[in-house]
Every structure is written in structure tokens, then in C-alpha cells.
Amino acid sequence: MLSVLANDLPALQVVVPLVSAPLCLILARWPRIVWLLCLAASWTSLAIAIELLDQVLSGGTISYAMGGWAAPWGIEYRIDAVNAYVILIVTGIASVVMPYANQSVAKEIPADRVPLFYALLMLCLTGLLGMTITGDAFNVFVFLEISSLSMYGLISMGRDRRALTSAFQYLVMGTIGGTFILVGIGFLYVVTGTLNMADLAMRLPEVTQLRTLHTGFAFLVVGIGLKLAMFPLHLWLPNAYAYAPSTATAFIAATATKVAVYALLRFVFTVIGPVIAYQDLPFGEIAKVLAVLGLVTGSFVAIFQENVKRMLAYSSVAQIGYILLGIGLATVMGLTASMLHLFNHALIKGALFMAVGCLFYRTRSVRLDDLRGIGRKMPWSFGAFVIAGLSLIGVPLTAGFVSKWYLVQASLEVGQWPLAVLVLGGSLLAIIYIWRVVEIAWFGSPSTRAAEATEAPLGLLIPTWILVLANLYFGTHTGLTVGVANLAARTLAEGLR
Amino acid sequence: MRFLQLYNYEIAIFLAMVGLYIVVSSGNLVKKIAGLSMFQISVFILYISMGVVEGGTVPILIEGVQRYSNPLPHVLILTAIVVGVATTAVALSLVIRINEAYGTAEEDEIHEQDESF
Amino acid sequence: MLHHTVLRVVAKLLVPVILLFAFYVQFHGDYSPGGGFQAGVIFAAGIILYALIFGLDDTMQAVPPGVLKILSASGVLLYAGVGIETLLLGGNYLDYDFLAHEPTHGQHLGIFLVELGVGVTVASTMLLLYYAFAGREQGQ
Numbered sequence: 001m002l003s004v005l006a007n008d009l010p011a012l013q014v015v016v017p018l019v020s021a022p023l024c025l026i027l028a029r030w031p032r033i034v035w036l037l038c039l040a041a042s043w044t045s046l047a048i049a050i051e052l053l054d055q056v057l058s059g060g061t062i063s064y065a066m067g068g069w070a071a072p073w074g075i076e077y078r079i080d081a082v083n084a085y086v087i088l089i090v091t092g093i094a095s096v097v098m099p100y101a102n103q104s105v106a107k108e109i110p111a112d113r114v115p116l117f118y119a120l121l122m123l124c125l126t127g128l129l130g131m132t133i134t135g136d137a138f139n140v141f142v143f144l145e146i147s148s149l150s151m152y153g154l155i156s157m158g159r160d161r162r163a164l165t166s167a168f169q170y171l172v173m174g175t176i177g178g179t180f181i182l183v184g185i186g187f188l189y190v191v192t193g194t195l196n197m198a199d200l201a202m203r204l205p206e207v208t209q210l211r212t213l214h215t216g217f218a219f220l221v222v223g224i225g226l227k228l229a230m231f232p233l234h235l236w237l238p239n240a241y242a243y244a245p246s247t248a249t250a251f252i253a254a255t256a257t258k259v260a261v262y263a264l265l266r267f268v269f270t271v272i273g274p275v276i277a278y279q280d281l282p283f284g285e286i287a288k289v290l291a292v293l294g295l296v297t298g299s300f301v302a303i304f305q306e307n308v309k310r311m312l313a314y315s316s317v318a319q320i321g322y323i324l325l326g327i328g329l330a331t332v333m334g335l336t337a338s339m340l341h342l343f344n345h346a347l348i349k350g351a352l353f354m355a356v357g358c359l360f361y362r363t364r365s366v367r368l369d370d371l372r373g374i375g376r377k378m379p380w381s382f383g384a385f386v387i388a389g390l391s392l393i394g395v396p397l398t399a400g401f402v403s404k405w406y407l408v409q410a411s412l413e414v415g416q417w418p419l420a421v422l423v424l425g426g427s428l429l430a431i432i433y434i435w436r437v438v439e440i441a442w443f444g445s446p447s448t449r450a451a452e453a454t455e456a457p458l459g460l461l462i463p464t465w466i467l468v469l470a471n472l473y474f475g476t477h478t479g480l481t482v483g484v485a486n487l488a489a490r491t492l493a494e495g496l497r
Numbered sequence: 498m499r500f501l502q503l504y505n506y507e508i509a510i511f512l513a514m515v516g517l518y519i520v521v522s523s524g525n526l527v528k529k530i531a532g533l534s535m536f537q538i539s540v541f542i543l544y545i546s547m548g549v550v551e552g553g554t555v556p557i558l559i560e561g562v563q564r565y566s567n568p569l570p571h572v573l574i575l576t577a578i579v580v581g582v583a584t585t586a587v588a589l590s591l592v593i594r595i596n597e598a599y600g601t602a603e604e605d606e607i608h609e610q611d612e613s614f
Numbered sequence: 615m616l617h618h619t620v621l622r623v624v625a626k627l628l629v630p631v632i633l634l635f636a637f638y639v640q641f642h643g644d645y646s647p648g649g650g651f652q653a654g655v656i657f658a659a660g661i662i663l664y665a666l667i668f669g670l671d672d673t674m675q676a677v678p679p680g681v682l683k684i685l686s687a688s689g690v691l692l693y694a695g696v697g698i699e700t701l702l703l704g705g706n707y708l709d710y711d712f713l714a715h716e717p718t719h720g721q722h723l724g725i726f727l728v729e730l731g732v733g734v735t736v737a738s739t740m741l742l743l744y745y746a747f748a749g750r751e752q753g754q
């Protein structure tokens with residue numbers, strides 16, 4: 001029976017989490033089974049993702065025709081090194097977050113909503129995977145909305161009432177972004193008459209000078225920019241991350257923006273083509289300027305936050321700046337750095353938000369004042385935070401160092417040393433905001449909340465430390481990440497120059 | 498006369514601008530949702546306009562008819578309408594919950610309450 | 615509500631017709647305009663009309679929200695299940711050709727089942743939305 005399914009892995013990648021979502025509702029009476037089901041679904045997804053990456057690395061691009069309708073007419077799932085790599089990131093994070101969810105969700109979500117929470121989480125995973133795997137431009141929009149709608153629900157389940165307002169704010173901005181993407185795809189369709197990405201890429205060179213195409217591209221960049229929290233469009237992100245339940249924050253922060261970056265890469269490099277984006281239109285300059293602005297302001301604002309989750313959220317805005325900078329450079333080295341940072345930042349932010357979730361599990365607060373002295377009460381949780389924080393700063397031997405190293409090299413390679421200086425400057429700012437937390441949480445005298453706290457349960461600590469150790473592992477064993485990231489970058493850069 | 502011939506696109510642009518303006522300018526969350534829906538609907542009109550084939554009829558198989566409008570944009574927009582309905586439902590339910598938690602659906606009053614604690 | 619005699623009589627006449635029309639749109643969808651989305655919405659509209667006139671409590675007794683939750687999930691499962699069935703029969707996901715011994719027949723069966731799944735989910739979700747909003751004032 002399994003051999004029958006061997007050729008259908010691309011479909012199963014999306015269908016497995018999709019099926020588990022309604023099952024969560026049907027099995028709602030048995031929350032434990034719901035959790036086990038989600039665990040099994042996310043681990044199966046990871047296994048499929050590993051197998052797919054393996055197949056792509058050995059056999060090249062995989063194309064899968066949905067419903068048996070051949071490519072330009074039907075919906076095609078198309079997997080190359082780029083999206084196999086992103087799928088691995090998303091499913092990997094889901095597989096680590098899901099064991100963590102059990103205890104964290106039981107504590108933070110009212111019992112009657114727990115199955116709904118899991119259903120939304122699985123739908124979110126479905127949407128993100130679908131967005132990544134599909135080779136059809138309109139399908140991207142559909143899956144984007146599936147993931148976004150479930151994210152609004154996930155965020156609104158936070159305990160604080162501000163979770164509701166931040167979910168609403170995200171909904172308004174996210175919908176505008178989604179609609180912009182819809183308009184952009186419409187313009188691409190109207191000049192070519194096709195929605196298949198490979199087909200679009202083939203036909204667009206005939207119409208490069210049309211203003212409709214340029215306008216459509218602008219709509220796409222702004223729409224996706226909203227989703228990936230590109231600097232002036234990031235306003236939804238800090239609140240959404242700060243007030244969502246810990247599990248949701250860890251999952252969304254580590255995956256959602258990454259998939260949006262992937263969508264941007266796919267549209268810029270595969271569909272529109274770098275010639276139009278970088279030579280006819282000033283996409284490279286815009287990306288570089290916004291990246292630098294996001295990098296600097298995100299890091300600066302993070303320093304002044306009183307809420308640790310909000311601080312990490314602003315740091316995410318800065319980190320997206322790094323990723324965008326690599327894209328703006330438009331060299332193989334720059335893209336490699338971006339792809340690497342997609343992976344490494346997912347590990348870093350996943351670990352950081354999970355560590356903060358451990359602290360929150362005991363103290364019921366993420367305000368710096370309340371976390372005073374927590375470090376000595378919960379050494380394992382806080383230790384995880386510190387090591388992941390070092391990785392965020394980019395200390396050698398951690399994953400964060402590898403991607404920043406490549407980014408600095410990429411900037412120097414094209415002779416733009418000010419960018420390299422800015423990258424290092426961003427790291428200095430990261431030292432300040434991470435050190436601020438360490439100083440208060442380790443050296444401060446315990447607050448009333450911290451005094452009562454004990455170490456977080458193993459169910460939370462083990463997944464957190466798996467990610468922390470992954471940070472250290474991928475900081476020293478760069479073969480897999482750099483190898484695949486480089487291959488992905490070269491796949492993207494085929495049309496370059 | 499070209500301006501008048503493209504009237505459906507102009508309607509789409511007008512609706513999109515009105516919708517966006519309401520989202521930005523209105524302080525009431527329900528009005529924001531109304532604006533958002535309007536913005537989405539303008540895109541529906543844009544897509545349907547794209548699908549028009551001159552002299553074409555509705556894309557349902559009829560005997561003796563040679564030319565049909567392009568059905569694909571219609572199908573796409575059916576999906577987008579469903580997305581729009583879902584978005585509006587989620588947004589409205591969020592507003593109800595916000596109204597219960599804050600006792601108001603006015604943006605400035607919500608901000609005041611959050612600042613104070 | 616007793617004095618709305620006209621409304622009650624008209625609704626009693628109309629609701630069955632609306633539901634019947636929903637079934638027509640659903641099951642005739644592969645030959646004429648229609649399908650799961652439209653049929654689901656029409657079906658839900660018929661029941662919402664009933665709820666508007668005869669009150670939410672009566673409607674909830676006839677169509678309990680608990681059942682709707684299960685139905686909305688099982689519609690999606692039916693859809694995905696057809697896809698998985700085609701996989702197991704050796705085709706691609708949702709390739710209806712493999713559902714029956716002969717492709718045309720398979721296409722018929724496939725689109726019928728998938729649209730049924732869509733219809734069930736859309737109808738029950740619309741009703742759940744209505745319950746969630748309309749039941750608010752009474753519940754809280």
C-alpha cells in the first residue's frame with residue numbers, strides 16, 4: 001500500500017495536515033488524542049519533507065499534476081531545491097513545536113478551545129506548506145489566505161485582551177496584503193493568460209515592456225512585503241507576536257515570515273525574472289534600502305521594549321532586514337546568505353520564543369520587571385534563552401554566525417563595505433537588547449513572581465533544548481545547510497545576468 | 498471616448514480607493530470591516546472585467562453559440578469571494594469579542610484603555 | 615412572534631422550496647450552473663430564514679450546532695477522502711478517472727462526491743456562523 005503512495009508525496013505533504021485539521025474537530029472530546037494526531041501528522045510531514053528534499057537533491061525538480069491535469073492547465077505542484085528546503089524548515093519547526101504544545105497549550109488555552117487551537121495550527125501548517133509547494137500563482141493566494149485566516153484565530157486565543165486587537169490589526173493589514181497579491185496575480189494573468197509559474201516565466205519575456213506587468217509586480221512586492229513584515233509594513237508583527245499564545249508565537253515567528261520570503265523569491269526570480277526586477281525596475285535598490293532601515297530601526301526599537309516577546313518581535317523585523325539585504329544584493333553569495341538565514345533564523349527565533357514560553361509557563365508574565373531574577377530560578381529555560389540569544393547576535397560556533405558571515409562576505413564581494421558594517425552594527429545592537437534581558441533576569445533580585453517559580457517541566461524543556469542544540473550543531477556542521485542553501489541560491493540565480 | 502469604454506476598470510479603482518480610505522480613516526472597527534470588504538469586492542470587479550471577451554456570452558455551453566467569455570477569472574473570483582466571506586466573518590467575530598473585552602468598538606477608546614494599564 | 619401570521623405562513627411555504635432548490639443546484643451542478651458552494655449557501659439561507667421567523671431556539675433543536683460542527687468537518691474529510699481514494703487506486707490526487715472502471719463514469723462519481731463534501735461543509739459552516747453571531751445576545 002505504501003509503495004502506491006510513493007509517487008504522491010507532494011500531494012500528501014499538504015493533505016496530511018489538511019486531513020488532520022477536521023479530524024481535530026471530530027475528535028474534540030478527547031484532547032489527548034487530538035494532540036497525538038497532530039504530533040503524528042507533523043512528524044509524518046517532516047518525514048515526507050526529508051524524503052522530498054532527498055529526491056530533489058538526487059533527481060532534480062519534481063512536478064506533480066493535481067487531479068491528473070497536465071501542467072499549464074491544471075494546478076501543478078513543483079518542487080525544486082528552493083522550496084524543498086523551505087518545506088524542510090516549516091515541517092521541522094512544526095515537529096519540534098508540536099511536542100512542546102501539549103503542556104503549554106493546556107496551560108494557556110481554555111480546555112474547550114484546545115481542539116480548535118490544534119485544528120487552526122494544522123490549517124496554518126497546511127497553508128504554509130501549500131504556499132511553498134505549489135507551482136500555480138493563484139494557488140499561492142488561496143493557501144496564503146488559509147494560513148493567514150488560521151493565524152488570526154491563533155493569535156486571538158492569547159489570554160491578554162490585547163491579543164484580540166492585535167489579531168484584528170493583523171487581519172486588516174493581512175487582508176490588504178492578500179488583496180494586493182490578488183491584484184498582482186491578476187495583472188500577470190491578464191498579460192499572459194496563464195497562472196502556472198513555469199508557464200508565466202516562459203511567456204513574460206514577450207511582454208517585458210508593458211506597464212501592466214510592472215504595476216502587477218509592484219502590487220506583488222507590496223502585498224508580499226506586508227506578509228513578510230518588510231520594514232515600513234511591519235506594524236502588525238510586534239503586537240501579533242507579543243500577545244499570541246506561546247506555542248502559536250513560536251510556530252508563526254519561525255515559519256510564517258519565512259514562507260512569505262520564499263513567495264517573494266519565487267515571484268522575483270522564477271516568475272518575473274531578475275532581469276525585469278533588478279534591471280528594468282529598481283527592486284534591488286528598494287530591497288537594500290528597506291532592509292537597512294528595517295535592520296537598524298528594528299534593532300533600536302527592540303532595545304527599549306519592556307515586554308520580552310515584543311522585544312523579540314522587533315528583533316524579527318531586524319532579522320528580516322538581513323534576509324532582505326541578501327536578496328537585494330542579487331548575487332549567488334547574497335542569496336545563499338538569505339537562504340541560510342531563513343533556516344538559521346527559524347531555529348533561533350523558534351528556540352527564543354519557546355524559551356520565553358517556558359518562563360511564561362511558570363511566571364504568567366513576559367514583562368521584564370516580572371522576570372527579574374528568573375534566571376537563577378529556572379536555569380535550564382533561561383540557559384536556552386541565552387544560548388539562542390548568542391546565536392541571534394551571531395557569536396561564532398552558533399548558527400547565527402554562519403549566515404551573518406556569508407552576508408558580510410556577500411556585501412564585501414560586491415564592494416559595498418558600508419552594508420557589511422551595518423550588518424555588524426545590527427549585531428552590536430542585538431548584544432545590547434539580549435544583554436539587557438540577561439542582566440535583569442540573571443543579576444536582578446527576584447521579583448515576587450520569580451521567587452515562586454520553579455524550573456519548567458521537561459515536556460517544554462526538551463523541545464526547546466532540541467532547537468537550542470540544533471543552533472549549536474548547525475553552527476559547527478555547516479555542510480547540510482550551506483550546501484542546500486547554495487544549491488537553492490544557484491537554482492534561483494539561473495536567470496541572473 | 499476611451500475613458501468611458503473602460504468604465505468597469507474605473508469603477509474598480511474607485512471602489513478600491515473608497516474602501517482603502519474607509520479602512521484608514523474610520524475609527525470604528527465595524528466600518529473598517531465594511532471598507533475592507535469594499536476593497537476586496539473592487540478586485541472581484543477587476544477580475545470579472547478581465548474575463549470579458551468582446552461579443553462573448555456567459556460561459557455555459559449553449560447550442561449555436563461560438564464565442565464565450567473566459568470562465569477562468571469567474572472561477573478564481575468564486576474562490577476569492579469565499580475568502581472574503583471568511584475574512585469578514587473572522588473580523589466581525591473579533592470585533593464582537595473586542596466589544597465584550599473593552600466595552601467599545603472605537604479605535605481611540607480602545608487605545609486609551611490599553612495605555613492606562 | 616405569534617402575530618406575524620403572514621410571515622409564518624409564507625415562510626412555511628417557502629422554506630421547503632428553498633431547500634429543494636438547494637438540492638437541485640447541488641445535484642444538477644455537473645450539468646448546469648451550480649455546485650457545492652452555491653447549494654450550501656442556498657440551503658443555509660433556507661434554514662436561516664426559518665430561524666429568523668420561528669426563533670433561534672426552535673431552529674437549534676431541529677439543526678443542533680453540535681451536529682453542524684461534525685458535519686462541517688466531515689465535508690472536508692469527504693473531499694480529502696476522495697483524493698486519498700484516488701491515490702490508493704493508483705492515480706494522482708483527485709484524479710477522478712480512477713474512481714470507476716471507466717474514466718467518464720469516474721469523473722461523474724468524483725465530482726459528485728467532492729461537490730457533496732463542499733456543499734455539506736459550506737451549509738454547516740454558514741449556519742454555524744449564523745448561530746455564533748445570532749446566539750450571542752441570548753447566551754451572554
